[in-house]
Amino acid sequence: MIEIRNGAKNFQSNQVFEKIDLVFEPATYYTFTGPNGSGKSTLMSCLLRQTALSEGEILWCGKDTLATNATYAEQVFGINDSIGWLPGLTVGNHLKLMEKNSKNLPNLLNQELLSPEEALEELGVPQAFEKEPYALSSGQEQRARLASLLVRPASYYFLDEPEKRLDAQGVEWIAHWVQSRVEAGAMVCIATHDPVLNQIPGTVNISFPLEGSGVEPR
Numbered sequence: 001m002i003e004i005r006n007g008a009k010n011f012q013s014n015q016v017f018e019k020i021d022l023v024f025e026p027a028t029y030y031t032f033t034g035p036n037g038s039g040k041s042t043l044m045s046c047l048l049r050q051t052a053l054s055e056g057e058i059l060w061c062g063k064d065t066l067a068t069n070a071t072y073a074e075q076v077f078g079i080n081d082s083i084g085w086l087p088g089l090t091v092g093n094h095l096k097l098m099e100k101n102s103k104n105l106p107n108l109l110n111q112e113l114l115s116p117e118e119a120l121e122e123l124g125v126p127q128a129f130e131k132e133p134y135a136l137s138s139g140q141e142q143r144a145r146l147a148s149l150l151v152r153p154a155s156y157y158f159l160d161e162p163e164k165r166l167d168a169q170g171v172e173w174i175a176h177w178v179q180s181r182v183e184a185g186a187m188v189c190i191a192t193h194d195p196v197l198n199q200i201p202g203t204v205n206i207s208f209p210l211e212g213s214g215v216e217p218r
């Protein structure tokens, strides 16, 4: 379980949210929805520990995430705009690195992992294996990013607008993936503007701006 207690985040005088308490339980699907600029990506970056909360704490199984550093990094996986591609490497190179690293990670939910080739095939972009990401269309590139979900084990996911640039079939793929991971016991949280991803049965919606933030979207 991941818990935020009394969380606040500001960028100088811009108070994005404050005094928030949230819990992310296993085997549950959450969505972050709300207007542009209401703080969805910022909270997700905090949960992925790409940026620190200004106040409050994020607990992992009841303990501060700093104290459980390695376990958190192993079990929590995410995709957002802050995660880029290394220049000069193909998509296949990236996924192979991830596959190699994954062998050292505990696979707590006995996830059936795919090879990079299989994962790209599943996402409908087998040709991406040999290509550098910039040589793909923006939707193909997003599909290549999503392939990482099939190569690496995790039990908690934070995905920021994974449907971005995807066609309708791609969005359906995400919806099916969400359902299968949640059934397997994973927590999946998606920030989205897409109605399909917000209407998956069992969705727990968290609406932004968050209550207690007192902040107007901008």
Ligand SMILES: Nc1ncnc2c1ncn2[C@@H]1O[C@H](COP(=O)(O)OP(=O)(O)OP(=O)(O)O)[C@@H](O)[C@H]1O
Pocket (backbone or CB within 6 Å): 011, 014, 016, 034, 035, 036, 037, 038, 039, 040, 041, 042, 043, 208, 218
């Ligand atoms: N690195 C940053 N430095 C300064 N301000 C930032 C930074 N990142 C976000 N902000 C500000 O934080 C606020 C919330 O932005 P955020 O990206 O979290 O919104 P969002 O709900 O994800 O929006 P969208 O739907 O457009 O993706 C905005 O006012 C934005 O300008």
